[in-house]
Amino acid sequence: MLYLKKYFTEGLIQFTILLSLIGVRVDVDTYLSNQLPPLREIILGPSSAYTQTQFHNLRNTLDGNGIHPKSVDLDQFFTTRRLLNQVRQLDRIFVPSTELNTWLVHRDSETVVSTSSQSSPSITLDNGGGLEDASNPDATPAMRGGSGTPESTYNLNEADSSLGAVAPEGNQEPSSRDGNDDLTKEDIDLIDILWRQDIDLGAGREVFNYSNRQKESEEEKPHPQENKDGNEEQERWRNGVNLQGAQPVDGETGESIPEQLPGLGSQTSLSLQECLRLLEATFPFGEESEFPAPVVTPEIVSNEGVASTSQSLPLAPQLPPAEPQLDLEQQWQDIMAIMELQAMEVNITSPHSNSSSDIDSSGTTESNTGGNFGLPTHPTPVNQDVSLHQASLPSCSQDFPQIFNPQLDSTSTAPRPTMPRLASSNSSNINSTFGTTNLTGIFLPPHINSSSTNVTSTPILPDPFSNLLEESMLDEISLLDLAMEEGFSQAQASQLEDELDSDSGLSLDSSHSPASPSSSETSCSSAASSSSTSATFSEEGAVGYSTDSEVAAAETEEGAVGGYQPGYSKLCRMSYQDPSHNHGLPQLDSISHNHTYNLPLSSAFAEHLELPVAVGKKTVRDKHNKLQPPLDLLDKHSSRDERRARAMKIPFSNEKIINLPVEEFNELLAKHHLSEGQLALIRDIRRRGKNKMAAQNCRKRKLDTIINLEQGVQDLRRDKSRLLKEKMEFIRSIRQMKQKMQSLYQEVFTQLRDEQGRPYPPSEYSLQYSADGSVLIMPRGVTTAEQNRKPEKKQKDKKK
């Protein structure tokens, strides 16, 4: 798309037309033949090439200056301009696009998931989505273990194993524990701390039957849960829920494949890395266009998750063909913001997670990366990603798979999966974060619950997740609505901004109000008014007058009617704006108003010929027109003051009158012996002329203000949507933390034993948290205040 846009942006069509006029046959399709049908851009939407402003802007820019529209030099001009654009875009293209692609992949999966109706698995997939998946493709394969069960299952197993290993041994030696999962380890640490605290308080561990408990938990919990989880997932599969389909998100990146084929996992990861490399390689070039270019190889798709890719393709049509880059950047920012949020969450919940996750690799060969990344893919956090994905997906979805697939084929030796740029700084934290949250929130609770008594946590999880999913979907929808509200104009405006280097203002203007050339002028006026063609009206006055006046001065004041030459110069500039250029652009046709302000060709030309040295009186207009036929033309298009000046036989041009500095103006007046009437007229002309320019400037400023306000409104809308996203994600994370807390509570409580080794009945006792971070087990009826007074109850350390 972008590639085409560039061509069109550069006025390819116009250029083609020009060439055709010259006699050179140009086959536009050859340029476009690669992927897109000819003139697809036209169908998809108007490009800047169609806009009057751009074309004229080009002309006014340094490059385009002096190039006549019909000049063959335009070819070179456009080429150079295109190259220049590419160079200028080098710094932009990069990250956002890649990011977007990755997210798109996830999104597809998400959509699949949503359709499938699974809450948790879909969520997990989503969660894994995006950056993490791309970053560490290896994780998933390791976790899969070739069981063929979805990632979630594997994770559960892993979590269980870690738990089991830790539980028996972990009592005495927390350090020995190498929990594969950050969360698991964290939880275990907490439990262990509690036990140790009890010991410190004088309660022997034997009281709690810790070892027994652990063994039981190891033996009983892991398996049942594994089975249970496995059953759940199998059921999901049966139900038509394709976990991999959910994962397919990863699959596009290359991670999802491992599920089916453990061996493929590595390859996919490698391919992913290569893809990332390619992206990095491509980015430096700054060629956005290159993404779509590579031919898609279906292999990856087929292996990993046909569903995802296939679905992704269908989704693509939904995307507005012309997605503004601004939106992409915005989405990217949103994604980053979310990632930060998640990272924060992780840090808060499990500060240890990072280190543990790294250490965990020992558990399984690939588990290291897998642990980190696999986790993210699973459960809860996904929702956040989902919303993001949806936002970004549409545009890039198609392109992304195409890019990666070819690489996947070629590469099998890719080095360690390196984090994409996205993850660069915070990646480790993020990964750990996801992992921890997922494990604790989803996996641990089930284990514990199953072992002890609780079904609560497990049943609870699905619902909230489904709800979350729905919420995320709703969010996205609402966001889409917002985007729609902002209107297509925004997208076009953004495109134009990107396309038009010279001045964003012009582009915006054109987009906003194609019918008003002045507006376009105004936008850019403040910054680079001189560059813009549109400036012709407003500034043209100023510039044109000044130059004209100078010219006129050179020619002397002999009486060549002053206003004429300025008018001619205007004409020259105006000719570029000639409405004829706008053929085929209905909206632009209405733009040109032939007011007296801009002298028409005929008059200007005539004036340029210096027809009137001393023209007879000129009545104000046609109404008053009493002029003779030859003068009629002049009068027609000359301003009132010009006619008045001619009528009064003012010996110098109105331009001089208006634009000369006061001193020179006074000198000029002094040189000529003028009557009172002439002096008065000259002063009026000067006053009116200056006021005219002032009015034009004022209007330009007004328009600028309006445009800026509009832009501000759009920005605020984006911020609003972003904040809403963040809010939703905060809410989700809070829920997750609550769930995690609940699960930990249950776990701790169920493992507590009184002096006789009997468990505390939950109906009679509850854990109370004190301000200092300690946890007390209290009878239900006892208040916290009483607790402080009665520390006889057992105290246990809890995480602080």
Next chain:
DNA sequence: GTAGATTGTCATCAG
């Protein structure tokens, strides 16, 4: 013929 847009002009204020 009308509505809307554009532009010019006047009056006024402020620097």
Next chain:
DNA sequence: CGCTGATGACAATCT
């Protein structure tokens, strides 16, 4: 005090 710029209001013109 005069000059100039800015701006609201109105009118003229054009589409």
